[in-house]
Amino acid sequence: MIPIAYITLRELQQRVRQTLEERFALPVWVSAEISEIKVNTSGHCYLELIEKGDGDAVPRAQARAVIWRSQYQRLAARFEAETGQCLAAGIRLLAKVSVNYHEIYGFSLQILDIDPSYTLGDMERQRQLTIARLQAEGVWEMNHTLELPAVVQRIAVVSSSKAAGYQDFCNELRKSPYRFCVELFEAAVQGAAAEDSLVEALGRIALREEDFDVAVIIRGGGSVSDLNCFNGYRIANHVAQFPLPVLTGIGHDKDTSVTDMVAHTALKTPTAVAAWLVERMAQVEGWLVTAGLQIAEAARETLHAAEIGLQQCSAAFLQQSERLLLEERNRLTRAAEGVQTAPFEFLRREQLRVTAASDLLLSHSVDRVLRRGFAIVRLHGAAVKSVNDLKRGDRLDITLADGSVAADVTAVSKAMNNSQEDNG
């Protein structure tokens, strides 16, 4: 039996290490995703790096990594400044690494440098993918098209009760003269679990959709880091399809997150959201005041028109009454005058009839006298009753019963007795 040649474990590891150091050009730039990260008390940062498969389920590669304290502060600060994001689980990064192989601790990577622009690019690419996916699914505009009620009073807030932004939001509403009902749905708005936590909180609100006018997502002010969770597909999808209008006050000035984009209305800060809500209430109040004034004005106009109509009616009525009374008065006056004058006219007519009758009677008796041989002597149409009225030469008309003659006076002789009296 030939004895098997062997080496010790330590020798093996020394050979692996030696081969690694001799044959492998180091350091090298590696892209990977952080799956775990922690900083221990000594200030060194320990990470677990992975490379995900297509299904995102089982990692296709995994390795431990470390950033020594001497590098960590500088690298982390630069990374955060450039990406607006702290080093955290879920972040993909491009790191310059050297590979260590240790007889006791085994295989590990030492991160010497990080290129933030890679992460930035990756984040942006992820963001664009999320946007494209939401648009392709036809949910992009859904929350925008929801109609915000005229009066927004019942507010469901997704935030952390400890967040300064939530306090700012509540204070701003309290300062206003309007009454708001705010109910907090607690969620982690920062950190690795933020997206899950936000989605879960939104789910609780959706179950009580009828109790609220609007959902508000706010995040504590201050740190600009860790906004990336609001670019996640799940949170954006939930907000887009949320049954209530969603307002955001996530508190950042740089990029607008995808969640902001799909939300009904996006505002910069929690205070801005509260101010916006208060302003809407002020508009409603203004509208109510105007409506009240318009109603009062319309009522006044109607009353005024009715009053004028009534006045016209009353004036017309008075005028008509006066006209009627005047007519009646005239009619009565005429009647009274008639009653005063008519009897006398009547009597005068009667008198004339009597006179006419007596004249007729007289003429009949004259005729008889003439026929008995008397005659009527007239001078210039007047009956001559005395010789004193006559002188020589006068032309007399003498009427007889059957005619008349003309005669000239040739002599006038006066009877002797009582002639003076007869002339009277």
Place this chain on the structure above:
Amino acid sequence: MDKKELTYGEAMTEIEAILAKFRNEEMSVDTLAAEVKRATTLIAFCRKRLLKAEADIKKITQE
């Protein structure tokens, strides 16, 4: 006058009927004085009614 309260309209009609008798020569001397007295009474009645109506209207419209 009559048992029944005389109306203005009835009184006026009667006055005008009496005047018509004058116009149409239907008046008789025998009844002349009585007719004129009747007409005068009716005119006084109507005048009173008119004045009352006028005063009433003034009072009502001033309220």
